[in-house]
Amino acid sequence: MYQIKTVAVLTSGGDAPGMNAALRAVTRAAIYNGMRVMAVMKGYKGLVTNDIVEFKTQNVSNIIHHGGTIIKTARCKEFTTPEGRQMAYDNLKRHNVDALVVLGGDGTFTGAKIFAQEFNFPVVGVPCTIDNDLYGTDYTIGYDTALNTVIEAVDKIRDTASSHERLFFVEVMGRDAGFLALNAAIASGAEAAVIPEVRLKDDMLAEVIQNGFRKTKNSSIVLVAESEVTGGAEGVAARVKAEHPEYDARVVVLGHIQRGGSPSAQDRILASRMGAAAIDALLEEQRNLMVGVVNDEIVYVPFSKAIKDDKPINMKLIATLRALSI
Ligand code: ATP
Numbered sequence: 001m002y003q004i005k006t007v008a009v010l011t012s013g014g015d016a017p018g019m020n021a022a023l024r025a026v027t028r029a030a031i032y033n034g035m036r037v038m039a040v041m042k043g044y045k046g047l048v049t050n051d052i053v054e055f056k057t058q059n060v061s062n063i064i065h066h067g068g069t070i071i072k073t074a075r076c077k078e079f080t081t082p083e084g085r086q087m088a089y090d091n092l093k094r095h096n097v098d099a100l101v102v103l104g105g106d107g108t109f110t111g112a113k114i115f116a117q118e119f120n121f122p123v124v125g126v127p128c129t130i131d132n133d134l135y136g137t138d139y140t141i142g143y144d145t146a147l148n149t150v151i152e153a154v155d156k157i158r159d160t161a162s163s164h165e166r167l168f169f170v171e172v173m174g175r176d177a178g179f180l181a182l183n184a185a186i187a188s189g190a191e192a193a194v195i196p197e198v199r200l201k202d203d204m205l206a207e208v209i210q211n212g213f214r215k216t217k218n219s220s221i222v223l224v225a226e227s228e229v230t231g232g233a234e235g236v237a238a239r240v241k242a243e244h245p246e247y248d249a250r251v252v253v254l255g256h257i258q259r260g261g262s263p264s265a266q267d268r269i270l271a272s273r274m275g276a277a278a279i280d281a282l283l284e285e286q287r288n289l290m291v292g293v294v295n296d297e298i299v300y301v302p303f304s305k306a307i308k309d310d311k312p313i314n315m316k317l318i319a320t321l322r323a324l325s326i
Contacts, residue, residue: 008037020263044088045076047079047087064263079111109290112303127141128271130143133179135307142267166250176228182321191220194236233252237250
């Protein structure tokens with residue numbers, strides 16, 4: 001049996017609220033199961049540069065409620081090269097690390113998969129991204145908090161939109177996925193969502209324009225997922241202005257505020273469960289997979305599936321939004 005005595009953990013790619021809660025869970029579950037924990041600073045960069053320190057239970061005290069990541073995150077070009085990954089492997093060996101847990105998104109797991117195969121090294125991933133765009137898990141850590149941040153912002157925009165009788169296009173993150181935009185549209189009572197999963201000619205914008213946004217309401221809010229397909233809020237606003245120069249249309253790009261803040265209860269629970277499950281997976285001699293949650297149960301998804309397959313969005317949500325925004 002391959003016994004794991006020392007596990008390393010890192011956070012990589014874009015930060016997401018709940019990463020700290022997941023780091024805490026990985027650290028505590030590992031120590032609870034008799035393992036030593038090494039924290040790698042700044043994602044794969046710390047692996048390549050040997051920025052690695054031992055973590056005890058106290059190192060993760062008082063962090064469950066903080067956004068961001070106390071061990072920092074970074075994008076690391078060196079790790080995309082065989083030479084960089086060799087340095088990473090040598091540094092893990094230097095610290096007698098037997099397995100690696102990576103907290104991140106799509107790119108992080110792509111790197112993890114390559115590394116795991118190259119060196120036959122056990123790696124387990126915990127999905128942390130506000131985009132919720134990873135196949136094989138109903139939710140990713142950070143998504144729920146970001147959703148709440150978006151609706152709080154849209155509630156405020158609505159006050160000014162209705163006072164001035166304006167049409168607002170609010171751009172939210174999502175990196176080519178419409179989960180945030182569509183669900184935030186439903187939760188904030190927006191008129192429409194423009195998301196990359198729906199072909200442009202069928203999107204809800206055409207309807208909003210056709211119906212005339214002022215027919216029944218004196219203001220409108222449309223949520224737009226950032227993406228080359230949608231053209232972002234600026235692109236959508238330009239389409240509308242071209243047809244209806246009389247509309248008083250404004251654009252708001254919510255940007256990085258969506259990444260920050262204290263994680264919601266949902267995200268803290270998800271992070272705690274997934275972080276502990278990552279250690280369970282290693283104890284069960286599972287490797288090269290992402291921990292997920294489906295129908296409220298923990299599942300293991302091979303990296304190859306999590307990064308390759310597109311996560312489908314529930315199109316019935318569009319019908320719900322359409323029905324409720326009349
Ligand atoms: P987010 O979804 O928030 O952007 P992410 O994990 O997808 O998070 P990326 O910046 O895409 O973030 O990837 C994080 C890191 O993973 C990269 O900086 C790089 O070091 C590593 N990585 C990404 N793709 C590869 C690859 N093809 N080969 C090796 N390493 C990679």
